[in-house]
Structure formats: structure tokens, C-alpha cells
Amino acid sequence: MAQLVDDYDRESLTCFIQTHRNQPASLIQVLSHIQQTAGYLPKPVLVEVSEKLGLSLTEVYSTASFYAFFTFRPRGRHNIVLCNGTACYVKGTGAVRATLERELGIRAGDTTADRRFSLDVVRCLGCCALAPVVMVDKDVYAGVDPAKVPEILNKYQ
Amino acid sequence: MNTEELTKLRHTAREALRLREGQLPTDGFEFHVLVCGGTGCVSSGCKSVRNALVDEVTKRGLEQKVRVIETGCLGPCNLGPIVTVYPDGVFYHKVTADDAVFIVREHLEQGRVVQGLLYRSPETGQLLRTWPEIPFFRKQRRIVLRNCGLIDPLSIGEYIARDGYAALPRVLGGMTPEAVIEEVRKSGLRGRGGAGFPTGVKWDAARRAPGNPKYVVCNGDEGDPGAFMDRSVLEGDPHSVLEGMAICGYAVDAAKGYAYIRAEYPLAIENFQAAIDQARAGGLLGRNILDLGFDFDVEIRVGAGAFVCGEETALLNSIAGKRGEPRPRPPFPAQCGLFDKPTVINNVETWANIPPIITNGGDWYAAIGTEKSKGTKVFALAGKVINTGLVEVPLGTTLREVVCDIGGGVKDGKKLKAVQTGGPSGGAIPAEQIDTPIDYEALAALGSIMGSGGMIVVDEDTCMVDLARFFLEFVQDESCGKCTPCRIGTRRMYEILTRLSQGRAQKGDVDLLIELAHVIKNSALCGLGQTGPNPVLSTTANYRHEYDLHALEKKCPTGACPMRIKPAQARK
Numbered sequence: 001m002a003q004l005v006d007d008y009d010r011e012s013l014t015c016f017i018q019t020h021r022n023q024p025a026s027l028i029q030v031l032s033h034i035q036q037t038a039g040y041l042p043k044p045v046l047v048e049v050s051e052k053l054g055l056s057l058t059e060v061y062s063t064a065s066f067y068a069f070f071t072f073r074p075r076g077r078h079n080i081v082l083c084n085g086t087a088c089y090v091k092g093t094g095a096v097r098a099t100l101e102r103e104l105g106i107r108a109g110d111t112t113a114d115r116r117f118s119l120d121v122v123r124c125l126g127c128c129a130l131a132p133v134v135m136v137d138k139d140v141y142a143g144v145d146p147a148k149v150p151e152i153l154n155k156y157q
Numbered sequence: 158m159n160t161e162e163l164t165k166l167r168h169t170a171r172e173a174l175r176l177r178e179g180q181l182p183t184d185g186f187e188f189h190v191l192v193c194g195g196t197g198c199v200s201s202g203c204k205s206v207r208n209a210l211v212d213e214v215t216k217r218g219l220e221q222k223v224r225v226i227e228t229g230c231l232g233p234c235n236l237g238p239i240v241t242v243y244p245d246g247v248f249y250h251k252v253t254a255d256d257a258v259f260i261v262r263e264h265l266e267q268g269r270v271v272q273g274l275l276y277r278s279p280e281t282g283q284l285l286r287t288w289p290e291i292p293f294f295r296k297q298r299r300i301v302l303r304n305c306g307l308i309d310p311l312s313i314g315e316y317i318a319r320d321g322y323a324a325l326p327r328v329l330g331g332m333t334p335e336a337v338i339e340e341v342r343k344s345g346l347r348g349r350g351g352a353g354f355p356t357g358v359k360w361d362a363a364r365r366a367p368g369n370p371k372y373v374v375c376n377g378d379e380g381d382p383g384a385f386m387d388r389s390v391l392e393g394d395p396h397s398v399l400e401g402m403a404i405c406g407y408a409v410d411a412a413k414g415y416a417y418i419r420a421e422y423p424l425a426i427e428n429f430q431a432a433i434d435q436a437r438a439g440g441l442l443g444r445n446i447l448d449l450g451f452d453f454d455v456e457i458r459v460g461a462g463a464f465v466c467g468e469e470t471a472l473l474n475s476i477a478g479k480r481g482e483p484r485p486r487p488p489f490p491a492q493c494g495l496f497d498k499p500t501v502i503n504n505v506e507t508w509a510n511i512p513p514i515i516t517n518g519g520d521w522y523a524a525i526g527t528e529k530s531k532g533t534k535v536f537a538l539a540g541k542v543i544n545t546g547l548v549e550v551p552l553g554t555t556l557r558e559v560v561c562d563i564g565g566g567v568k569d570g571k572k573l574k575a576v577q578t579g580g581p582s583g584g585a586i587p588a589e590q591i592d593t594p595i596d597y598e599a600l601a602a603l604g605s606i607m608g609s610g611g612m613i614v615v616d617e618d619t620c621m622v623d624l625a626r627f628f629l630e631f632v633q634d635e636s637c638g639k640c641t642p643c644r645i646g647t648r649r650m651y652e653i654l655t656r657l658s659q660g661r662a663q664k665g666d667v668d669l670l671i672e673l674a675h676v677i678k679n680s681a682l683c684g685l686g687q688t689g690p691n692p693v694l695s696t697t698a699n700y701r702h703e704y705d706l707h708a709l710e711k712k713c714p715t716g717a718c719p720m721r722i723k724p725a726q727a728r729k
Contacts, residue, residue: 024478025476025477025478025496026478027478027479028458028459028461028475028478029458029459029478031461032420032459032461062480063478063479063480066463066480066481066482066637067460067461067462067463067481068461068462068463069420069461069462070461084382085382085383086382086383086539086540086577086580086611086613086627086628087382087383087539087540087613089382089627090540090541090613090615090619090624091540091541122421122462123380123382123464123631123634123635124380124381124382124383124384124385124421125421126196126379126384126385126388126421126422127196127197127200127234127385128382128383128384128385128537128539128540128545128611128613129197129234129235129385129537129538129539129545129546130197130200130201130234130235130545131539133200138423140196140199140200141200142197142200142201
């Protein structure tokens, strides 16, 4: 689970990066680890990654910006992922999205001011038989309709 | 472990699993209670059902008699959470935690089947006791899904009991690499990722290609919205994929494999890693496998959220730590793949087919299916259909059999409009063509593709312009931006479709849309771009009147499109 922004342990990250020294092919694994522990990719850490793995900062940024899982801004404590795959779309994910955005007061892709929630829309979580699907952290909610949204949000502080 | 020890282990493991074939084993257990733990059932609450079962079994002191096992996905996701009680194979559906307690007291203690949790046949109204009797399963033939939902995916013993790791020693102990490839070629197996390239031919090319080391890659970047076959196999039967990869490693002389799995599938990654660890510990992976002198190991690479990485050259770039952008082919990965070395890359479902093909022979597999499409295919059935979930049918089965017999027909008594196969790279097959037998060629002739197996049922309330707009939004969103036709062309197509859906169409928009579609199809760099226009091509071919209605009369026949939005508002 994503932690608070300023909480990340720089030293342990440095140790982790060190284990992949001069292994440019490990870039995505390294970035994933940083994203998971720090909740985003802080610039000073990326500079360190480029130096240790033997890549230019541009190359690191080029790869990091390509993949949807990497963010350059801090994430919330809880990550809400709304599925917009075909089955969910056909079964009315749009109304769920509108309710989520209204309840949280943010748009998809953003984080609430108190960093309680981040909201993302993804293409398919692969639970098509149970559409529409919302995932909060590792919990999956099936057959979500807008009325269920407040109840789901209340479970996460 | 060597082959003798493996045989011994198989013997013991089989003994323990006899209960699931309706016989009493010698280990004292009287019941195996299987709880489906696929992601679908997890979201309908199977964890609390499992916990309730375990608690109640412990409370009543039945631990020596009852084993509770969490399995992978059995398939019928809309019936979850699912509990199956062996030796009788009694199938309970939509089980709650309270029901679970009741099952322990009634069924496990008193030997009385809980009638209220049995599945009632929608045709005859009869209560059905076991899952093979249920219409959803009747027309299925499970080869890829042979173990899914029936074994504990975290137990290598249960895989071995069901003929797992029987093909690998046979290959290592007595077959030449050429003979292995010949068997795969004879089976007629074609790539299940969607393109349908003959697997044996691909292996042969990699074997002959100069260059060392060689690599084996599993494509588990299942990004097609509406598809979850690969996830279920990785979650429910990870060893079948590992065994398939190891066999290929021997056939093409590779010592290293990578499994690329998307980060959206945490349970699949967990179970696959557990399988790797167990196989290594058991001497079925790593150095000198089964003391037969062959080295092979597999590592997981987790995807980072990019649909285009399902394209093989993009995926190989991503494994190498780079941007997941495709490159032109040839050279094909078989000649120049991962780290520029000869590489065999196959989809999860393709890999899971390999062990049974080796065990039963290529001819056995080739006897299933149609003339050019052999074997079975797994589909993820979803959308406006009564029974949703995973189904595996012999190729050549008609769409009608899948949608109506297995799927139980369209939901809420609505009329079937189309079946979308192949996701954003495929097309909508109109209801009139529902008697088409499913194979690679027949679907292509209808302007769709087999694809990886997503099958979305669309009813009369769905607007085809809106559906095409949805897919184009997806394609332009996921376009990696490397080539112009895909980056800019699909954007323009999306804009036209948006105009159509808002009642702002300009003169000639529909013709322009079709023209663009053809140009992009012919000029894009990779499969994502080349097939991206398919949803538009197939819907304009079959539902042109709907497009014209949107364009000329500014009307949406189903009311799905927000036609009344004024242009000024729409721009916001």
C-alpha cells in the first residue's frame, strides 16, 4: 500500500538501487519498487537511479513516463481504481465514475488534498463477469452502482 | 528429485486426490471442500466463506476428516462464491459465510445435501447436484482449464497427481528436440494470443536460428479489456505454464525463460512465483532438472501498465527495461528477440496446451477442432449475457452454442445484437451470423479476429457508434506514439466518432472515418495500430444505418449517445 509522501526511507531505497548497479535492464523493476515503497517517483531518487544503473536521466524519464503505473506526484493512502474495460463500460461504469469524482471532489488521475484517496481509471481489471468493478487497494468490489460508493469509501480512512 | 522420486511422489499425491474422483483414500480424509479462490470469487466474498468453513470445521473437531482447499477459478463467475464438496462433487453456488457454517453442520456432519444452495436448471427447473450437469459446463471441453478450480494451485503435489510434470520427464528422458517440435507441429496448435501463428513453426525457427543464449518468454500481459483467461490459468494452474515453457526450452535449446505478467494481476504473480519456487525446490526447474542433464529457469517480470506491451516486440523491449514500444518485423523474435537473441514468445494459454499435447500426442490434439484451427479455445464470456465467466470449447463450436447454450442467452429477455470478439482489435459479429463456427478463418472472414479470447455479448440497448467510440478511445489512449498513423490517425477517428455521438457530425464524416480506418490498417507499425480500426470497419459494414442516423438525423436509436449536448458544452 502506498505510504505518506514524506515517509519513504531514502536509505533503504539507496540500498535497493545499489543491488542493481550497472544493470540497465533492471530499470522497470527498480522503478516499480520505488513506486511501491515511496508511493511515487521522487526526482532525487530518479537521479540516483540513473547514476547507479548507468543510464542518462532522460532514459530513466523516458521509460518511467511511458508506463501508467509510474507517477511523478505523490499518491494517496488508498488507491481507488475504477475499471473502464468493455464489460464495465457496457454495464455503466460512467455513473460510478461521476459519483466517485463528486464524492471525492477530484478528477480521475488526482489525489485528494488530505491524501486519503487517489482515483484512477484503468482499462481492465479482468473481472469482466462481475462488472462494473472498483478496486480499492487490494479489495475488489463487484457490481458497483453509484449508491454503493459512499459505503465503500467509508471503509478507508 | 529424479524421475523415480517423481513417480513415487505422483503415486502418493494421487492417493490423496482419489477423494475427488469419488473414492475414499487411505489417508483418513472423508471430505475435500473446494472453495473457488479466483479473483472473481474473491470479489464476491469467498475469503469469508473459506474462513467460516475452516472455523466451523475446527470448532466441530472435524480437522482429521475434512480438508478445506482454496482453488483457482472454476469458471462460472456470476455464481460465486462457489463451494464444491467431494467425494460426491456436490456443487453449491452463491454461498455466504452463514451458508458455509450450515454446509459443515448439515452436509459434513449429517451427510445431508443442502438443497437450497444447489443450482436449479433454468430449462427444467430441476436441482442439479454436480457441476458437470450444469448447462454452463455441458458443452465445454477442458484442456487448458483441466486443473483450474479442481486443484490447489499452491500445491505442486496436486498438479503432479493430475499428470502434471509427466510430459517434461518424457521429453528430457527420451525425445530429441526435433521430435518435440514435430509433435507440437502435428498438433496444429496455433498461437492463442490472437494472431494464430503455428506454434511448432515458431519453435522450429528459433531452434534453427543462429545465436546464443536463446530465450523462452511467456506473454502474460493480458491487456485486452474484457479478457481474463490468462489470469485464471496463471492463478489456478501455474505449473502447467511452467512445464510448457521448460519443454520448449529443451526443444529450442534455451536455458532461461521470462514470464511477463501485468501488475494488475497481483494474485497471478503471487501464485506463479510460488509455483517457480516449488518447482525449483523439487528439482523440476533450475540446474540439472530431474537429473537428466538439462538446465532451465524462469523469472517473472512484472508489467507496468501499458497495453501495447502485449505486442511481442514491445514486450521484449519492456523486459529489457526500456519503453515498451514495438519495432518493425522482420526480423521476428525467433531470429532476433530478447536482448537481440533468438526467442520463442507464446501466450499463457498456448503454454498451458503444451504438456497435454506431449502426454497425449499431437494427433490426439489435432483430432479436436476444425480443419485449420485445432484444439480448444478459452473465452471470457461477459457483457449482457446470463452466465458469465470462463469457458473452454473445441474450435468449431458455434457462437450460438457459446452465447445461448453455455451463456444461457441474453440477459433480461433482451434481443441479441452482436458479439464482440478480439477486444479493441476485433469486431462486432452481428446476431445474424451467430451460427458461425468459431475458428481463426471464419472470424476473420466476418471482419473480426479470434483475438486472445474476450467475448462481449451486446444487446439491442447498445449503440454501435458508441461501442466503436469506446474502443477507439482505448486505442488512441494506449497508442505508444511511435508511428504517425496510429498516434494521429486513431485520434482523428476518435474525434469523428465523438462528433457523431454528440450530434455534431459534419458532411462526409462517416466516409472519412472509413477511409481513415483503411489507411491506418495498411500503414501502422504494429498489431495495435493495424487492428485498431477493426471495430469501426466491422460496425460500419454491418450497422451503416446507425452511423447514418447519427450523422444525418442526429439521432441515436438506442439513446446511448448524448446527442443533445450543444457543441459549446461538448468542447469543455
